[in-house]
Every structure is written in structure tokens, then in C-alpha cells.
Amino acid sequence: MLERRTWKQWRYRSAILAGVLVFFGVSRLIRAHSTAPYSPAWPMVTLMTAATIVFAGYTLFIASFIWRTRDEFEKSGRLNSWYWGGSFGLMAAVAFLTFLRFGGVSLLAPSLSFNSSEMNAFAAGFLCPIIFQVVGFLIAYTLWRRAR
Amino acid sequence: MKNRLKVLRAERNWSQADLAERLDVSRQSVNAIEIGKYDPSLPLAFRIARLFGSSIEAIFTDESPRDDERTST
Numbered sequence: 001m002l003e004r005r006t007w008k009q010w011r012y013r014s015a016i017l018a019g020v021l022v023f024f025g026v027s028r029l030i031r032a033h034s035t036a037p038y039s040p041a042w043p044m045v046t047l048m049t050a051a052t053i054v055f056a057g058y059t060l061f062i063a064s065f066i067w068r069t070r071d072e073f074e075k076s077g078r079l080n081s082w083y084w085g086g087s088f089g090l091m092a093a094v095a096f097l098t099f100l101r102f103g104g105v106s107l108l109a110p111s112l113s114f115n116s117s118e119m120n121a122f123a124a125g126f127l128c129p130i131i132f133q134v135v136g137f138l139i140a141y142t143l144w145r146r147a148r
Numbered sequence: 149m150k151n152r153l154k155v156l157r158a159e160r161n162w163s164q165a166d167l168a169e170r171l172d173v174s175r176q177s178v179n180a181i182e183i184g185k186y187d188p189s190l191p192l193a194f195r196i197a198r199l200f201g202s203s204i205e206a207i208f209t210d211e212s213p214r215d216d217e218r219t220s221t
Binding site for chain 2: 003005006071072073074076
């Protein structure tokens with residue numbers, strides 16, 4: 001039988017899933033109502049960014065409830081996994097990017113054109129989450145240090 | 149760190165799930181503590197001691213060398 005905390009966690013996960021569905025619905029609606037669906041026209045960019053911020057905030061808000069349902073054993077496991085798994089993932093991603101950047105995968109179209117703007121765009125897109133993760137870690141670590 | 153959690157639990161005829169509910173932790177936590185894979189925090193250790201009407205030292209035994217033993221070598 002599932003523990004009470006496990007039920008709670010699944011309820012919160014369902015709430016996040018519902019949020020994902022709503023977000024996709026809203027983003028489709030925004031794109032459908034914009035005159036040029038994929039152009040960087042400011043109303044669409046603004047609406048999509050606002051919708052994403054609301055979705056990200058909602059997800060983090062629900063995630064905070066999931067975190068509270070966890071006991072110290074689960075929390076320590078997750079903290080350890082995020083630290084070591086995250087660090088390993090970051091380093092692996094940098095190595096993988098280097099491999100791609102220097103034409104390691106010849107089938108990948110952007111890699112074929114070495115100094116192309118496509119490759120630069122690809123690299124920027126690839127690095128974006130890594131940079132944000134590192135910045136997020138630094139902010140969280142600074143706050144943690146200041147609180148002690 | 150060694151502990152007598154399994155013995156104390158068995159004396160009371162509690163399952164891991166029973167103990168977990170009384171301590172407000174998951175059954176996995178109780179199991180991990182019992183087999184020595186996880187050392188509980190001080191607040192949880194106090195909760196365990198209170199539940200069994202005992203002291204922390206009577207339940208948990210530190211296996212690492214004592215400070216005076218470490219410095220004497």
C-alpha cells in the first residue's frame with residue numbers, strides 16, 4: 001500500500017502534469033492568434049515569455065510542496081544526486097558540445113559548416129541551460145552560505 | 149554507525165511501516181537507518197530515542213575512533 005506522503009507526491013505531480021497540458025494549450029492558442037506564428041514579433045514573444053514565466057513559477061511552487069512531503073533521507077538522497085549527477089551531467093555536456101562543435105558528428109547538419117551562424121546558434125542553445133544551471137547553483141549556494 | 153533499531157522495533161512487534169508512521173518518515177528511511185546505510189539527523193535521532201523511551205547513546209553506537217584515540221596514535 002502506498003504511504004500517505006507518496007499519495008501526496010503523486011497528487012502534486014499530477015498538478016504539474018496538468019500545468020504542462022495547460023501551458024501547451026495556451027502556447028498553441030498564442031501562436032494560432034499571432035499573425036506570423038514564428039516571427040519574433042513582440043506581442044507573441046511577450047505573451048509566450050509571460051506564459052512560460054507563469055508556468056515555471058507554478059511548477060516551482062508545486063515542486064516546493066513535493067519537497068516538503070519528503071523526509072530527510074529522501075531529501076539528502078536528492079541533494080546528493082543533484083550535486084553529483086548534475087556535476088557529472090554538466091561536465092559530460094561540455095565534452096559532448098566540444099565533440100559536436102569540432103564536427104564529431106558529421107551527420108549533424110550544423111556541424112558540417114564549421115564556423116557558420118547555425119553552428120553558433122546551436123552552441124548557444126546547447127550552452128544556455130548549462131549556463132543557467134551554473135548560475136542557479138551559484139545563487140543557491142551564495143544564499144545558503146549567507147543564511148549560515 | 150551501528151544501531152539497535154531493529155531489535156527495539158522487534159521487541160514492540162512493529163513493522164518498518166509502523167515505525168515509519170510513528171516517526172513521520174518513509175519506510176525506506178527506517179530500512180536505510182536499520183541497515184546502517186543512512187545516519188539520521190540529530191532531530192530524528194532524538195525523535196527515535198523519545199519514541200523508545202531511551203537515550204540516543206543507548207540506540208546508536210559510533211564506530212569511528214574516539215578523539216583521544218586518534219590523537220594518541
